[in-house]
Amino acid sequence: MEANFFERVYEIARQIPEGKVTSYGAIAKALGTARSARMVGWAMNACHNMDDVPAHRVVNRQGLLTGKHHFDGTNLMQQLLENEGIKVKNNQIVDFEKHFWEPEIVK
Numbered sequence: 001m002e003a004n005f006f007e008r009v010y011e012i013a014r015q016i017p018e019g020k021v022t023s024y025g026a027i028a029k030a031l032g033t034a035r036s037a038r039m040v041g042w043a044m045n046a047c048h049n050m051d052d053v054p055a056h057r058v059v060n061r062q063g064l065l066t067g068k069h070h071f072d073g074t075n076l077m078q079q080l081l082e083n084e085g086i087k088v089k090n091n092q093i094v095d096f097e098k099h100f101w102e103p104e105i106v107k
Contacts, residue, residue, distance in 0.1 A: 005031075006042075008031055009031070016101050018054075022102070022103055023061045024060060026061075055071075056076075056081055059093060063096030078091070
């Protein structure tokens, strides 16, 4: 049986290397649903109790920490990224292209 959409999103998120980020749209594209970036966002918002899903590594297409209000604490998402060597300024990843990780297309 095929994993549901949220679980497929989590499978990709678990592959994001430490010190890298990807976008909601890149995950949607990898799943073959390029117009479902918002659904990827819903999936990421629903994974709060899943310690094995690095939700802090998923940002919007400009590198903005749009999901930060879903983390406990004021700046937890930023702190987690900075602990991995990613600089954040004004809620945006500095050198976004350098830190961007493109997921492989899921077949």
